[in-house]
Amino acid sequence: MSSSNVPSTNTWSNCIGQQTCHPKYLLYPTSLQDLIDAIRLGRKENLKVRAVGSGHSFSDVAPTDDILLDPHGMNQVLKVDASLLRDPLKESSLFAVQSGITIRELNLALDKAGKALINIGAYDGQTLAGAISTGTHGKGITLGPMASSVRSLVVVSETGDVYQYEPSNGITDQDKFATDAAKAGMTLKQDDDFFQSVVVCMGCMGLIYSYIIEVVPTYFLIENRTVSSWENVKTELAMTKGGLLPEVLTYNRHYEVDINPYAIKGVHHCIVQTTNEVKTTHASGSRGFKNWLAGLLASWPVAEDVLVDILNEFPKASPWIVGNALSTLVDVNYIDKSYVVLNIGKVNNIKGLAMELSFPVDENLVNSIDNLFAIFADEASAKRWYLAGPIALRFVAPSQAYLAPQEGRPTCMVELDMIYGVMTGGDLLKSVTQRVISGNPAVRVHWGLDLDTVTGRQVQMRYGKYSKWLAVYRQLNSTGMFNSVFTDRLGISVDPNSNTAKLT
Known part of the structure; x- marks a missing residue:
């Protein structure tokens, strides 16, 4: 993972130059280990950590002056291990990729395999994680937003531990996962509250390494x-x-x-x-x-x-x-x-x-x-x-x-x-x-x-399950490592000494 630590030369801006920041470290991860190392660096120097995508957001979800990760180097197609699935026959409808892949790159990889995304937004330059994490949707009254196609995601937590999050009835067989050597050091958490909170979390609950998404044949x-x-x-x-x-x-x-x-x-x-x-x-x-x-x-x-x-x-x-x-x-x-x-x-x-x-x-x-x-x-x-x-x-x-x-x-x-x-x-x-x-x-x-423009009070009033999301957020950001100007605006930045987030 390459980095630069001279503040005067580390400048990040979004696609139109309307959101900018000057991170102390600007990192370019290419692997799961790079994400773990970024968390360790944040813990060592007491710095906050954020990951960006392609800068296609016009809000303050991405900027930080501490550690900023550009994930475009994490753009590889991964293998779905059918032996770990509850239903191995579902392998053909699943596709695994690193989180920094752009939608354009993903579309081409899927097309080569004779597959396609169920739904996508109107622009393909975004990273997959950036699009999913902010609620990018596409269109079709019978088709959910892009997050609806996610079946599993791997996330590095504030402690540097690695979790694979899935719904309670997730695609992975827990017993097979527990005995698989390749998953050593990784925890499978199949929990609806955690999964439905992390999948759209605006980068507030960890560093996303990869996804398994449901796909369909080319159409x-x-x-x-x-x-x-x-x-x-x-x-x-x-x-x-x-x-x-x-x-x-x-x-x-x-x-x-x-x-x-x-x-x-x-x-x-x-x-x-x-x-x-x-x-x-x-x-x-x-x-x-x-x-x-x-x-x-x-x-x-x-x-x-x-x-x-x-x-x-x-x-x-x-x-x-x-x-x-x-x-x-x-x-x-x-x-x-x-x-x-x-x-x-x-x-x-x-x-x-x-x-x-x-x-x-x-x-x-x-x-x-x-x-x-x-x-x-x-x-x-x-x-x-x-x-x-x-x-x-x-x-x-x-x-x-x-x-x-x-x-x-x-x-x-x-x-x-x-x-x-x-x-x-x-x-x-x-x-x-x-x-x-x-x-x-x-x-x-x-x-x-x-x-x-949006305040935490407005969010609380408009989302019926916000309290469940906030409870998961407090657990996954207990040290305040993922605090940012965005969480400050919502009034949910966590004080690590009290482990609380108060609405303002």
């Missing part, structure tokens, strides 16, 4: 993107009698709506995207631009700083600029492998910023989205603050992970996108989020797409 998707309006779409999203989910969500594998948050001549224009599995082995057709940022640059072929200057000087142009960008996304019958279709990528020469809110899919959903648009209109009228980007609605199945934004309920994840560099952008996103949260106690915020 193809057919994508269609059509122009519509929110005024039409919201009738389709109304709950049916008896509280059943809207048919448009259950009929399609994936259903997504990208909306202009501002009405033009009384209409919120949008793109409706449906994606369904198709029985084929060949790609065909072509799509519009992968994402709205690419379409934006095509509509406004100027340098990024010039476009940002235009939006800063003429914020009222945002609705028309966003509308033009959305119109470039249309496609019909575009077919390719699942991971190709679902990855909308990023644009190298322009930066985006986002927050994401989690709403329950219930009878109040349409009114909640209408209220969100009203808040944006009010912010524009009162302050001349405009969102320089669309709003995306993605629908996800409930999660069992205690702090997953989708925990316990069918969920509509509402992403608020904009170009980074618009001077009022961050203030607008924070203001809108706080107004939504204060008016709706059911709304949660994505852990990675939060501009450091």
Whole structure:
């Protein structure tokens, strides 16, 4: 494991340079032993330890000025030992990898093996651990977030001990595990509270070495993107009698709506995207631009700083600029492998910023989205603050992970996108989020797409199993080794002398 210990040269920043830190040690682990050594270093020098991913989070979940680990060197495919499984026949549906593998690398490895992820987010540059640990979700009302595919994970604790966490009915046979020489020094803990807490823990409960995830055979998707309006779409999203989910969500594998948050001549224009599995082995057709940022640059072929200057000087142009960008996304019958279709990528020469809110899919959903648009209109009228980007609605199945934004309920994840560099952008996103949260106690915020706004009290009010998560956290961070600016913000940093974490 390589490292540097000169503070002036150790600088880490996220993908847009909006979160930065200057760790005393910046380490690049490649093995389980490297993680153990990092914990030992932290214990020896009384330093806190954090692991980062690809820096795709806009919140303060990653930064530390003590020991920071970049896990990209832990990107190997591992072997699932069928002899240790309760049901050896399940080996073909399981895939083991180190935690620092990027989703792009994982997709390629799976494809080579004739397999695919059940669900993925819209960007493949994240590390697997970074995506899972912050609640990254993908889409599909019958498909849970990425954490739902985890069957087992190996974690190095604050003491340097190694644990393999699984649900109570986990995939591993305890007796076989206990007598296996390769597992010497490792403890198997099959416990629902521990597993459902650790799987989405924002790096607060240990250093994740590896995962075993459930996968499926390679499959193809057919994508269609059509122009519509929110005024039409919201009738389709109304709950049916008896509280059943809207048919448009259950009929399609994936259903997504990208909306202009501002009405033009009384209409919120949008793109409706449906994606369904198709029985084929060949790609065909072509799509519009992968994402709205690419379409934006095509509509406004100027340098990024010039476009940002235009939006800063003429914020009222945002609705028309966003509308033009959305119109470039249309496609019909575009077919390719699942991971190709679902990855909308990023644009190298322009930066985006986002927050994401989690709403329950219930009878109040349409009114909640209408209220969100009203808040944006009010912010524009009162302050001349405009969102320089669309709003995306993605629908996800409930999660069992205690702090997953989708925990316990069918969920509509509402992403608020904009170009980074618009001077009022961050203030607008924070203001809108706080107004939504204060008016709706059911709304949660994505852990990675939060501009450091959420408090511990708000988390406590919104997650029914937060007390169970907090109890596990106190056990696994009893020394405060995994304290950070993030845990400080939530008011849960542990005092090692009292082993308590108090909400503030």
